[in-house]
């Protein structure tokens with residue numbers, strides 16, 4: 369079985385077991401972008417709890433761009449690294465208004481011009497909130513792709529390209545989401561629970 373066939377089988381098994389969507393809750397591409405910034409070094413569950421209050425005070429890009437930095441910090445305090453995140457959110461929203469009229473752009477190249485937005489975050493938003501297939505390589509996707517033998521690369525952009533070669537475009541977003549769920553469930557960074565893994569028979573367990 370070649371890598372592409374194996375990836376498709378893994379995709380189908382994981383799709384039957386986990387949700388094919390991000391665990392971050394969102395109502396628009398913009399709200400997912402804000403949540404993705406807050407999710408750095410924080411759990412998605414914590415971010416989901418914080419954004420309700422946050423968006424009631426800062427409901428749109430303008431309110432962040434013109435908002436008081438200390439008030440933003442206070443609203444996101446429990447997500448950690450709140451000073452840096454507040455600065456990023458203010459700068460990001462100001463750039464979004466100035467350069468894109470407040471609308472989330474539809475390409476990773478444009479999205480990554482915004483302060484604090486890397487390719488992983490851009491692709492997460494494009495794939496999950498805009499219906500534009502994209503592979504986002506977060507820590508789970510990178511680690512598990514290597515263990516599954518789909519990449520030998522360490523650089524997320526190169527891992528993304530390796531996965532693009534073996535997966536049909538329409539599965540890019542879902543596959544990334546599914547690996548993220550698998551990473552939180554069986555294929556953790558410190559201890560992979562291969563005995564409980566639904567795709568153990570298809571995985572060469574590289575490096576374990």
Ligand code: SF4
Pocket residue numbers: 512515516554555556560561562565566567568569571572573574576
């Ligand atoms: S078999 Fe082990 S290494 Fe492979 S995906 Fe499952 S938990 Fe991870």
